[in-house]
Amino acid sequence: QQQVKQSPQSLIVQKGGISIINCAYENTAFDYFPWYQQFPGKGPALLIAIRPDVSEKKEGRFTISFNKSAKQFSLHIMDSQPGDSATYFCAASRGAGNMLTFGGGTRLMVKP
Amino acid sequence: NAGVMQNPRHLVRRRGQEARLRCSPMKGHSHVYWYRQLPEEGLKFMVYLQKENIIDESGMPKERFSAEFPKEGPSILRIQQVVRGDSAAYFCASSDTRQNHYGYTFGSGTRLTVV
Numbered sequence: 001q002q003q004v005k006q007s008p009q010s011l012i013v014q015k016g017g018i019s020i021i022n023c024a025y026e027n028t029a030f031d032y033f034p035w036y037q038q039f040p041g042k043g044p045a046l047l048i049a050i051r052p053d054v055s056e057k058k059e060g061r062f063t064i065s066f067n068k069s070a071k072q073f074s075l076h077i078m079d080s081q082p083g084d085s086a087t088y089f090c091a092a093s094r095g096a097g098n099m100l101t102f103g104g105g106t107r108l109m110v111k112p
Numbered sequence: 113n114a115g116v117m118q119n120p121r122h123l124v125r126r127r128g129q130e131a132r133l134r135c136s137p138m139k140g141h142s143h144v145y146w147y148r149q150l151p152e153e154g155l156k157f158m159v160y161l162q163k164e165n166i167i168d169e170s171g172m173p174k175e176r177f178s179a180e181f182p183k184e185g186p187s188i189l190r191i192q193q194v195v196r197g198d199s200a201a202y203f204c205a206s207s208d209t210r211q212n213h214y215g216y217t218f219g220s221g222t223r224l225t226v227v
Contacts, residue, residue: 006154036218043116043203043218044155089154097143097207097216099168102154 004092006103013110019077021106023090026071030092034100035064035075038087047088048075080110114138116206116219117186124225125194133189133222137206141217144187146179149201149221158202161187194226 006023013019023033031052036044050057050064050073057064063076077084087107091100117136125131137144142163147155157171161181172179176194181187191198201221 004154041220043205043220045218046216099145099157099160099171100147100155101157102147104154105152 004090004101004103006090006106008106009104010107011109013080013108015080015082015110015112017080017110019080019084019108019110020074021088021090021108022072022074023092023103024070024072025092025101027092027094027101028071029094030101032093032095033064033066033073034091034093035062036089036091036102038089038105044089077108080108082110082112084108085110116141116204116217118202118204118219118222120222121220122223122225124227126227127195128193131191131194131198131224131226133191133202133204133224134186135189135204135206135219136186137204138208138217141206141208143207144181145205145207145216146187146189147203147205147218149203151200155203158189191224194224196226199224199226 004025034049035047037047038044048059048062050066052068061078066073087105089105090103093100119134144161146158149155159172159179160168176192178190201223203218203221205218207216
């Protein structure tokens, strides 16, 4: 199975709050898990990525948590800002540089 | 250093016409990937090319769709005899080496509308 399931489809968070987006995968051969941010009319931009040998990776306000046994990973956006309002996609692949399987996306709105 | 350049940004075609989408990778990048995004959905992999070679076309529809990445010039995604269901955003990404995912940069896409 190549599917990656993402939830929620949409999310509204107050400024300063924590945004949490979850993804689950089925293919245990996946070993690279990136998150992308997409603004309207633009292409996806890589935010942060993790490999299954670590359980957490943090870059600024963005943190990925990874649970290999549950085959789940999540994105946490701390101190969410209106400028974070965008669509977020999780993805997975077998090795970096190979085809990415994307989740369905989460439309985040951060209210001022 | 310009990013991945895609043109046109918007393309309108009537049913039965051909659509040609172009992608110029970042300077120094020799790997190109094409993805399709239907409205309100995630991106779906179509094809992976290196210069003059198709490496993986497992996501390409069997008919009407073709892709190339010649030795000189941009990569081209060609859709023959377009149908309404081909309406989507088509994104190209490039990287400098298959192992360097942080070089995996997407363009701004071509939005194809079939009328």
